[in-house]
Amino acid sequence: MTVTTILIAIVVGAVIGVLGRLALPGRQPIGILLTIGVGIVAALLGTAIAQQIGVDHTDGIDWIELLMQVALAAVGVAIVAAVQRRSHTGTRR
Template identity: 35%
Template sequence: MFQILGLIAVGLVIGVLARLIVPGKQRLSMVATLVLGVVGAIIGGFIASLLGWGEITELNVGGFILAVIAAVLLVGVAEGVSGRSRGAVR
């Protein structure tokens, strides 16, 4: 239970960092930011565990950096997809 709450808290921080890193104004909601941050945290933790930097549930520097990178990529993709769909309506 605490691992899930920790993942959500870290995911929110990672999502906010990703939004700050991606240039321009994002149209993502806070819920979308949280979801992308959590997914980024899972991806970063998974890659860190594959590299032998610790378990996926551990909070470590390498996993955190990889999670932020993954979340930045996810925010960029989400913005690109939402921008295209909004642009097509106009």
Template identity: 40%
Template structure:
């Protein structure tokens, strides 16, 4: 999968993950893309490990795995940045 496809998949996965999770998440469009790309990598790794289903293109299975990974990444990112902001 090329870099442009990873960016598109990251944008889709990050945006869907932000829509699924309630509340206001930190970050703008760049953070959404990064979270989506990292989520795609995490989802692809978990998918290949658990379901033998890698993220290999812009298809429904890849998008679902990427969204699942992006939700995990978004929860971790929110927990880290939320704690940091409440100390100040």
């Protein structure tokens, strides 16, 4: 894995994570690093799923793969936001 590959993964993860956050209504109490992390994981999972079902072989932008990645990022952001809310709510008394 090269430095360029890592930087591209971070940029793609950030974009996918932000799109996942935008897909959710309301505010999510998570930071940018968690958003990028969720985006990277969602991008990798979305690509793996797209390869398994055979929708990753198009000429140009793989819209179905991108949609899967954003949907997975939205689910991931929702889960992380729920955990963050629960942990912050539990410490305030």
